[in-house]
Amino acid sequence: xxxxxxxxxxxxxxxxxxxKFADDLTVDRDDVDGLLSELDEYAVEQxxxxxxxADEAEVTVLTVGPEDAKDALRKALSMGADxxxxxxxxxxxxxxxxxxxxxLAKAIEKVGYDVVIAGMASTDGTMGVLPAILAERLGVxxxxxxxxxxxxxxxxxxxxxxxxxxxxxxxxxxxxxSVTDQSGEARYPSFKGIMAAKKKPxxxxxxxxxxxxxxxxxxxxxxxxxxSAAERPARTAGTIVKDEGEGGKQLAEYLASQKFx
Amino acid sequence: xxxxxxxxxxxxxxxRKPTLELLTLARRIGDPVAVALGNxxxxxxxxxxxxxxxxxxxxxxxxxxxxxxVPKVEALQAAYEAVSPAAVLxxxxxxxxxxxxxxxxxxxxxxxxxxxxxEAGDEGPVATQSAFAASFTTKSRVSRGTxxxxxxxxxxxVEAAPAAGAVEALTVSFSEKATGTKVTSRTPRESTxxxxxxEAAIVVSGGRGVxxxxxxxxxxxxxxxLGAAVGAxxxxxxxxxxxxxxxxxxxxxxxxxxxxxxxxxxxxxQHRAGMQTSKTIVAINKDAEAPIFDLVDYGVVGDxxxxxxxxxxxxxxxxx
Ligand SMILES: Cc1cc2nc3c(=O)[nH]c(=O)nc-3n(C[C@H](O)[C@H](O)[C@H](O)COP(=O)(O)OP(=O)(O)OC[C@H]3O[C@@H](n4cnc5c(N)ncnc54)[C@H](O)[C@@H]3O)c2cc1C
Ligand SMILES: Cc1cc2nc3c(=O)[nH]c(=O)nc-3n(C[C@H](O)[C@H](O)[C@H](O)COP(=O)(O)OP(=O)(O)OC[C@H]3O[C@@H](n4cnc5c(N)ncnc54)[C@H](O)[C@@H]3O)c2cc1C
Numbered sequence: 001x002x003x004x005x006x007x008x009x010x011x012x013x014x015x016x017x018x019x020k021f022a023d024d025l026t027v028d029r030d031d032v033d034g035l036l037s038e039l040d041e042y043a044v045e046q047x048x049x050x051x052x053x054a055d056e057a058e059v060t061v062l063t064v065g066p067e068d069a070k071d072a073l074r075k076a077l078s079m080g081a082d083x084x085x086x087x088x089x090x091x092x093x094x095x096x097x098x099x100x101x102x103x104l105a106k107a108i109e110k111v112g113y114d115v116v117i118a119g120m121a122s123t124d125g126t127m128g129v130l131p132a133i134l135a136e137r138l139g140v141x142x143x144x145x146x147x148x149x150x151x152x153x154x155x156x157x158x159x160x161x162x163x164x165x166x167x168x169x170x171x172x173x174x175x176x177x178s179v180t181d182q183s184g185e186a187r188y189p190s191f192k193g194i195m196a197a198k199k200k201p202x203x204x205x206x207x208x209x210x211x212x213x214x215x216x217x218x219x220x221x222x223x224x225x226x227x228s229a230a231e232r233p234a235r236t237a238g239t240i241v242k243d244e245g246e247g248g249k250q251l252a253e254y255l256a257s258q259k260f261x
Numbered sequence: 262x263x264x265x266x267x268x269x270x271x272x273x274x275x276x277r278k279p280t281l282e283l284l285t286l287a288r289r290i291g292d293p294v295a296v297a298l299g300n301x302x303x304x305x306x307x308x309x310x311x312x313x314x315x316x317x318x319x320x321x322x323x324x325x326x327x328x329x330x331v332p333k334v335e336a337l338q339a340a341y342e343a344v345s346p347a348a349v350l351x352x353x354x355x356x357x358x359x360x361x362x363x364x365x366x367x368x369x370x371x372x373x374x375x376x377x378x379x380e381a382g383d384e385g386p387v388a389t390q391s392a393f394a395a396s397f398t399t400k401s402r403v404s405r406g407t408x409x410x411x412x413x414x415x416x417x418x419v420e421a422a423p424a425a426g427a428v429e430a431l432t433v434s435f436s437e438k439a440t441g442t443k444v445t446s447r448t449p450r451e452s453t454x455x456x457x458x459x460e461a462a463i464v465v466s467g468g469r470g471v472x473x474x475x476x477x478x479x480x481x482x483x484x485x486x487l488g489a490a491v492g493a494x495x496x497x498x499x500x501x502x503x504x505x506x507x508x509x510x511x512x513x514x515x516x517x518x519x520x521x522x523x524x525x526x527x528x529x530x531q532h533r534a535g536m537q538t539s540k541t542i543v544a545i546n547k548d549a550e551a552p553i554f555d556l557v558d559y560g561v562v563g564d565x566x567x568x569x570x571x572x573x574x575x576x577x578x579x580x581x
Contacts, residue, residue: 015511015530015531019393019396025399039512096371097372098371120512121512127362127374128358129359129362129372132330133363133365133366136334136363142441143442144329160329161505165448165449167329167448168444169443169445170445171442171443172441175441175442222371223371223372223404224402224404225402226400226401227387227399227400229392229398230397230398232396238542238554238558238559238560239559240549240557240559241562242549243568245567246571247562247563247567247568248572248573248574251545252575252579254543260520260541
């Protein structure tokens, strides 16, 4: 039977742009270009490698996001994913992690899956918890933050490099996996891939397709509330000296004046 | 006063510093009740009591080490049900965040991750978060259920606040879900004898400018003269010059020390994401235009191979 892989990808504002918050304290998406979260490219890459190893596999990329999030799906399709699912609904604006995970879990169940692969964290929210929450919601094993991953005979194995130790993990499918940026460079889309992506199917779903009520998501349905967002005051310009042979000593003098020595 | 559940990060009974910082924050909003799990759990009680824990709930079982995350979620959930706390605080390690998030789903609560400060508010605890590589500061709350909040290291001082710290055994029975992901082997990270990167008061980091694994000895020598931890940029890590566990930045560790010294690091946004909240920032870079100089309190434009060894010698002679 074909191995069904669903990859969760997020459309985020470019981190090298001037990111900020909109008036309603959600992410401002108008002034900064969006793109496929760079850390989710690693998830797409591992999905494609697993699919290549399997006898038969199908890779579906899934995103929850606004209209423009299609760009992220296209990028993943051009890397080699087979099809895409886009959950898009005006009522989703301002959804927090609980709402987003609810929508993703329902969409994943609707698509059908043997393994879900996510990135280690998004580059905008950077919570790094969504994969664990998906495992909880789907009721399947969590095999997260892997630097190495393999799927063979219905079993996923991988290496998780933690703070205190490096662990080898093992779980039976179905499961939720997340991979780090140590898992292997993501491929660049080829010209052929970019052309082929244009013909690949992108299915659109809205909340009613997933039997989710508007009240369960969005800014109103969120279980968290942002009361204020303020730009961090620019750091006051520091002292900059040019090393003329005494730079190290001058620096030591500064550190001593600040009581670090 | 309301009780606040505090999840304890410890290694065989030795409590890690971020947990003591959590106790400081917990005391601002209620009475801390600590939850310590796994090998050595009961040994944590004395130090937790000295820092304000009124009670220490402990549990040990092989499941905590043999299976990933979920056994700890189930134990924390058992503590939650036993205590009915006003909030749950968890250290923001990778594992801590996952435990907190799954608990939040189970108890029907919202979650806030990576808080850098916490205070009492009319509508429950108010968390300060840093957003977009620390260029913004937000204040947020959990608006549904019992607030579950994870807090970054170095977010509060460690304060002595003697309390009972009475040990109580926590009864936990594991569900089938707890044993879904087996840990088949574990290789502990070798200790370098230097302070933990995320907990250190001073961090000395090297980047691509260090130009080779062997040259990191220069960075390490400076670190050792200051009693600092060693960090590295991703460029240095990707080149294989220093372990990934020492990477500072968006996909590495996030640090917030009193002093951060960057040598041969340009200051890319993804690196800044992991160090921009440091109190004092110092950089050594031969390019006067490097973006890192926008952040510094003190910068030296020069060759790190000249400046860093001279600095190390000077520090050593001043310390005598
Ligand atoms: C600065 C900032 C701070 C925030 N803080 C909080 C908070 O404290 N609490 C809270 O509840 N919400 C918070 N949010 C909202 C939250 O980021 C979003 O709800 C988001 O969809 C889920 O969190 P994340 O992006 O941090 O996910 P992470 O847990 O970092 O994402 C991990 C992986 O999950 C997958 N994924 C994440 N989002 C999507 C998506 N929309 N579509 C497909 N796959 C996805 C990707 O594979 C990703 O790599 C915050 C948002 C911002 C911008
Ligand atoms: C999704 C994503 C996540 C990322 N996560 C991280 C992360 O967690 N951490 C991270 O650091 N980066 C991260 N990066 C990479 C980041 O964008 C930069 O590429 C990286 O930080 C550059 O490292 P660097 O400053 O050491 O190297 P460079 O940018 O090459 O800078 C080297 C600097 O050294 C100076 N120099 C050279 N020789 C000398 C000398 N002899 N003396 C003094 N100065 C010298 C140069 O002038 C230059 O400024 C990430 C990127 C992406 C896309």
